[in-house]
Amino acid sequence: MNNFQNGGSAAIVDRCRRLFDDLEFSEVREWKAAEKGRKVIGYMPVYVPREIIHAAGMLPVGILGGGDQLEVIQGDAYYQSYICRIPRSTIELGLTGRLDVLDGMLFPSICDVIRNLSGMWQLMFEDKYVRYFDVPQNYARDIGGSYYVNELKQLLSDLEKLSGKQISPDDLWKSIEVYNENRRAIQDLYHYRAKRPWKTPSPDVYLVIRAGMVLPVEEHTQLIRDYISAVEKEEQVMRDNCRVVVSGVFCEQPPLNLIRSIEMAGCYIVDDDFMLVTRWLLEDVPTSGDPLENLADGFLNHSNETSAKYVPVTSDKGQYLVEAVRKNQAEGVIFAAPSFCDPALLDRPMLQNCLAEENIPYTAFKYAENSGQMQPIREQAGTFADSIKLWSA
Amino acid sequence: MKCFVGIDLGSTTTKALILDEEQQILGRGITNSRSNYDIAASVAKEEALVNTRINLVRQSLEPVSTLFENLEEFLSGLERTFRLEQFMEQLADLESVCHTNASGNRFASREKTIIADALRKIFHQLREEAPELFAPGASRKSDFFRDIAGSRYLAIGEASARELGLSFDLLLNVYDRSIIEVENHFGEGDARMMMLQALQRMLKVTPELESQKNIILEKVEQAYNIELEESYVVGTGYGRARLPFSKDHIRSEILCHGLGAHIMYPETRTVLDIGGQDTKAIQVDPSGIVSSFQMNDRCAAGCGRYLGYIADEMNVGLHELGPMAMKATRKVRINSTCTVFAGAELRDRLALGEEREDILAGLHRAIILRAMSLLSRSGGISDQFTFTGGVANNEAAVMALKGLIQENYGEVTVNIDPGSIYTGALGAATFAHRAMEEHA
Amino acid sequence: MSQMTPPDAIKEDSMEKQKQMISANFHELAQAPQQGRKVVSTFVPGNINELLMCFDMARNLPEINALQNGMRKKTGRMIMEAERSGHSEDVCTYVKADLGMMAQGNIGPTGETLPKPDLLLLSYTGCFTFMKWFELVREQYDCETSMLHIPYQGDGTINENMRDYVVKQLREEVIPTLERVSGVKFDIDRLREYMRESAKSEEDLVWVLQTAKNRPSPIDAYFGGVYYIGPIFTAFRGTEDASEYYRTLRSEIAERLEKGEGPITPDGEMKDEKYRLVVEGPPNWTSFREFWKMFYEEGAVVVASTYTKVGGVYDFGFRHDPDHPLESMADYCLGCYTNLNLPSRAEMLSNYVEDYQADGLLINSIKSCNSFSAGQLLLLREVEKRTGKPGAFIETDLVDPRYFSGANVKNRLESYFQMINQKRGGGFSEGVAA
Structure with a gap:
């Protein structure tokens, strides 16, 4: 199982980098071809219950746009200049056949652009299974909860139809368990990075987590474990960087260069909201009782806060970010939001107010998945790091 | 002779084109668009009339072409001489306006004297240099008076300001005020008279024609005596609403570009026009009727203006960008075609050690990528494809476009007419011709 | 969702009537605090006006305020005000016009002051921004917010699950909140x-x-x-x-x-x-x-x-x-x-x-x-x-x-x-x- 023991963390990161660069989803294709009848379901940010897809024997694949290496021609034809990049490059991936491997696509409730993309997908890819995956903004068990359980049931029955196989509660238990394990591994990695960020460069951590978008979950969990044990054995120079939380990167992804630039400019990222699907549920989902009820309970009561979710209690707004700063002993927050990202940009002033009240410094900029210029970001992050050092001195 | 005039008032240049009754092109003219649209349209039309006359002179002289060693050479000499006449006249106008502007109360009297001195020096030198500019084979950065006179004024002015201990800004200020005035003077020169003067000069420097002088003069007179009756004018282009035309003399530039491209290449089904501030993707049916179109949105990213910013940033001429980009050896990917960040992107790339030529090739490709999206939005590319507008003269842009068409749509015939900048005016003139037919 | 000063050429009775209704409503809103009437703010899409009237509440619609201000050419300044205070140029200008108006003293389109709402009824229907809008407004007023989440017709139909969810929210959360805030008992016949x-x-x-x-x-x-x-x-x-x-x-x-x-x-x-x-x-x-x-x-x-x-x-x-x-x-x-x-x-x-x-x-x-x-x-x-x-x-x-x-x-x-x-x-x- 473990191919990396001799290559150290670099070999693991290399493999993740290849997965990241591969816009053809070759490994997903290989997985699908390995056994007759295998199905693949794509999903977009911010959250879908991958356990159900897994329980249906399918491979969930995270679709996070085309990055900075994809030339977007057709996708651009569908969007005005004031709409973010991720739906364009996703359409480009679809129209160029790169997503043919997918048998279906789930579009979670995150914003109106992704919501509408679900309908566009229905019109453009008529032979594929497409579902807009709505989640409740009401967190009462018998109101939002029962709505959500029914939505999960619908998803489950759709996938049963697609796969032609019944999903038993046992299948669900097993899937919940492997995802619990995956979440634990990711949590361990985040904890490790928060403790020794110099040993776990953020671009590497990003790539390791990102690999979970395309790898089977069991393999991904092992990969994370291998990575942690590899870095533990390696010596790295600790730099005089400040510690920051990066916020706003939960949907359209920044170029890898941007993550690298932040770190090179003198900021260790000790927490972030990349790929929240892997950390959406904050606790293990219990493996006894009704599996769908448990998944729903996790969503309602133990899930990550992000801009796509409503916060019922005013005083709770933004506290998760303050908490993330405290818990990880961060010294500041970098708000990095994709241009035209409604959730991130509308939330930002409120989050900034929360930080200001706690005297937590922050800085903010925008990016696009294909941003080419890093100089302004390096400068801004560098200035931010310097000013933090000055304040704390 | 019945004439049908099309005028295309673009954001950077204004073009005019004249058709005869058989829809043959009689003449074309171009000028820079300026604050006064009316004048820009008149100047462009006047230029087209001059061009028409030269063509008529050609027709008139053709039967006696044996008189000349080389008729075409003679004609181009005649045109150059005419242009020189025209230039000298405008120069005189500019000089007098400059003097007036420099004598206002805004300047101290000592300053006034120095400025007047400087102006005399500058214009003296400009006049001296002028024949060189219009000598056979001379290359000019631009054919517009504003550009030719302006660039030399600045160069000479800077030197004389230094010499006279004068602030160059003062001279610059005088020029800026004056050129706008001069550009908006119109109709003071008599083209016919200037042409005859030019002819006299030509005859003077070509002694072997001395004996045939009368026949030639008569033929040229004949050409000038043909009455050009302006039967119908149609205006188009971005500034068309500001033309002093009634509504039935105005057509949208989309329709004109579609029709113009159809006239140039009747098999055209898709037209791409990249102009200064907008890009248009147009689909036309077999009879040249527009079936759908898309224009770039509010933002001018990816339009010709973007290349203008880049040229300014690099301090080279706009027309030099394409040839430079053709020398690229490496592929550089540029993702942003935002005009606002054009300079920053360029500097950033240069700072990273990338070659200027490679970056330029990347920039050209980026512009064409935007155009490809617009084309896709309008319904894709169907055979044949006609590329028009200023950017169609840029070889690097054309190369990038052809490559991307091949990749995305396969074999497609790509038409580029060297006079593609007149496509809209041609469409407008054709509409003028049709309107006349309808009225008949 | 517009009312505006009727064009001069239009002198229809209906137009006159609408004009009166609108100014009366703005006046009612302005008077509400003095008259002890509770004020609810809510959005146009998915507005549940009939229900709100059952609790005698004055209804304020921020979208209408923004568009009315827009027609009166007042929004440019409001939007800039909001952008100066940190709102992105990329986001919805209704939101920024509203926040800008609040920052400038909350003077409504007709010149009368708009009251502080007693309740924000967040009818989250067909627009993600609504949710953020009221989170932002709530931050300013610190008043109660009631969420009415309307699920999206992702597959083009309304199913029982969606309908039940909405009805339950109305019955178990929205109505009790309205009763509590207004002090009026719900009467279904009304x-x-x-x-x-x-x-x-x-x-x-x-x-x-x-x-x-x-x-x-x-x-x-x-x-x-x-x-x-x-x-x-x-x-x-x-x-x-x-x-x-x-x-x-x-x-x-x-x-x-x-x-x-x-x-x-x-x-x-x-x-x-x-x-x-x-x-x-x-x-x-x-x-x-x-x-x-x-x-x-x-x-x-x-x-x-x-x-x-x-x-x-x-x-x-x-x-x-x-x-x-x-x-x-x-x-x-x-x-x-x-x-x-x-x-x-x-x-x-x-x-x-x-x-x-x-x-x-x-x-x-x-x-x-x-x-x-x-x-x-x-x-x-x-x-x-x-x-x-x-x-x-x-x-x-x-x-x-x-x-x-x-x-x-x-x-x-x-x-x-x-x-x-x-x-x-x-x-x-x-x-x-x-």
Whole structure:
């Protein structure tokens, strides 16, 4: 199982980098071809219950746009200049056949652009299974909860139809368990990075987590474990960087260069909201009782806060970010939001107010998945790091 | 002779084109668009009339072409001489306006004297240099008076300001005020008279024609005596609403570009026009009727203006960008075609050690990528494809476009007419011709 | 969802009536605190006006304030104010106009001060931004917020699960909150009564909008349409005032229809109908008159629009049903235009083009409104494909004057009209000549 023991963390990161660069989803294709009848379901940010897809024997694949290496021609034809990049490059991936491997696509409730993309997908890819995956903004068990359980049931029955196989509660238990394990591994990695960020460069951590978008979950969990044990054995120079939380990167992804630039400019990222699907549920989902009820309970009561979710209690707004700063002993927050990202940009002033009240410094900029210029970001992050050092001195 | 005039008032240049009754092109003219649209349209039309006359002179002289060693050479000499006449006249106008502007109360009297001195020096030198500019084979950065006179004024002015201990800004200020005035003077020169003067000069420097002088003069007179009756004018282009035309003399530039491209290449089904501030993707049916179109949105990213910013940033001429980009050896990917960040992107790339030529090739490709999206939005590319507008003269842009068409749509015939900048005016003139037919 | 100062040329009774209703409502709002009336703020799409009236609450609609301020050219400054205080230039200008107005003393469009709301009823229907908007407003007022989450019609239908979810929210959370905040006990019969009244207005509105199927159309279903939807999309649905307004309007339009008259514009009747359009997307408010003029000047009339369906889609038979009040309220919310998925919208638009014998679809794409705008270029393609009629695309914004480029819009509209004309094979002078 473990191919990396001799290559150290670099070999693991290399493999993740290849997965990241591969816009053809070759490994997903290989997985699908390995056994007759295998199905693949794509999903977009911010959250879908991958356990159900897994329980249906399918491979969930995270679709996070085309990055900075994809030339977007057709996708651009569908969007005005004031709409973010991720739906364009996703359409480009679809129209160029790169997503043919997918048998279906789930579009979670995150914003109106992704919501509408679900309908566009229905019109453009008529032979594929497409579902807009709505989640409740009401967190009462018998109101939002029962709505959500029914939505999960619908998803489950759709996938049963697609796969032609019944999903038993046992299948669900097993899937919940492997995802619990995956979440634990990711949590361990985040904890490790928060403790020794110099040993776990953020671009590497990003790539390791990102690999979970395309790898089977069991393999991904092992990969994370291998990575942690590899870095533990390696010596790295600790730099005089400040510690920051990066916020706003939960949907359209920044170029890898941007993550690298932040770190090179003198900021260790000790927490972030990349790929929240892997950390959406904050606790293990219990493996006894009704599996769908448990998944729903996790969503309602133990899930990550992000801009796509409503916060019922005013005083709770933004506290998760303050908490993330405290818990990880961060010294500041970098708000990095994709241009035209409604959730991130509308939330930002409120989050900034929360930080200001706690005297937590922050800085903010925008990016696009294909941003080419890093100089302004390096400068801004560098200035931010310097000013933090000055304040704390 | 019945004439049908099309005028295309673009954001950077204004073009005019004249058709005869058989829809043959009689003449074309171009000028820079300026604050006064009316004048820009008149100047462009006047230029087209001059061009028409030269063509008529050609027709008139053709039967006696044996008189000349080389008729075409003679004609181009005649045109150059005419242009020189025209230039000298405008120069005189500019000089007098400059003097007036420099004598206002805004300047101290000592300053006034120095400025007047400087102006005399500058214009003296400009006049001296002028024949060189219009000598056979001379290359000019631009054919517009504003550009030719302006660039030399600045160069000479800077030197004389230094010499006279004068602030160059003062001279610059005088020029800026004056050129706008001069550009908006119109109709003071008599083209016919200037042409005859030019002819006299030509005859003077070509002694072997001395004996045939009368026949030639008569033929040229004949050409000038043909009455050009302006039967119908149609205006188009971005500034068309500001033309002093009634509504039935105005057509949208989309329709004109579609029709113009159809006239140039009747098999055209898709037209791409990249102009200064907008890009248009147009689909036309077999009879040249527009079936759908898309224009770039509010933002001018990816339009010709973007290349203008880049040229300014690099301090080279706009027309030099394409040839430079053709020398690229490496592929550089540029993702942003935002005009606002054009300079920053360029500097950033240069700072990273990338070659200027490679970056330029990347920039050209980026512009064409935007155009490809617009084309896709309008319904894709169907055979044949006609590329028009200023950017169609840029070889690097054309190369990038052809490559991307091949990749995305396969074999497609790509038409580029060297006079593609007149496509809209041609469409407008054709509409003028049709309107006349309808009225008949 | 608009009311505005009526164009001078329009002196209809209905217009006069609407004008009075609007100013009365702003006055009521201003007086509410003195009179001890509770104030609720809520949104136009999925508004549950009938229910709110059961608790005697004054209704404040921030979108209406923003658009009214936009028409009075006040929003430019408000938006800049909000941007100065840290709001991104990328996000919705309704939100920024609202926050900017609050920062400048919360003076409403008519000059009267808007009260602090006692409750924010967050009817999260068809627009993600609503949720953030009230989180932002709540941060300023620190008042109670009640969420009414309307699930999206992702597969183009309303199912039992969705309806139950909405009804349960109404019954178990929204109504108890309204009772608590207002101190008024909920009376379902009162609700039924209001709903009965709503259905009357709805019937008349649909009749009016469908008169555009005639040639010439006696109404403009977009620029004129925003007046017609005013009362029913806002604080008046379910009132007798609204019923009367629609009765009057209906008889006025019936008269125009009978006389074969065209629609009324700020410059009088539009006489020569040359182009019939279906329009998708909200209008621009800051240059509303200028924008409208670009149409009627060219003889273009809008025969159907989707914007007049954001506060409720009534033309396919839905009516508020007093016999099933909460269920029909849920269906109303679930059925609002921006809660429909893209395939449903494509179908609706194609049908409009056919049913109203339009020359084509024009999309006014609004920078602020991703709910409308994301995917509109595909809608344009789909509708062109299905109807064979040419479409056109223009871009403006709701209330940000920086995003209205008159010359640009006019250029595209003219090109579009001329293209339609050329495609008809008509002579060049016909339809183009003045």
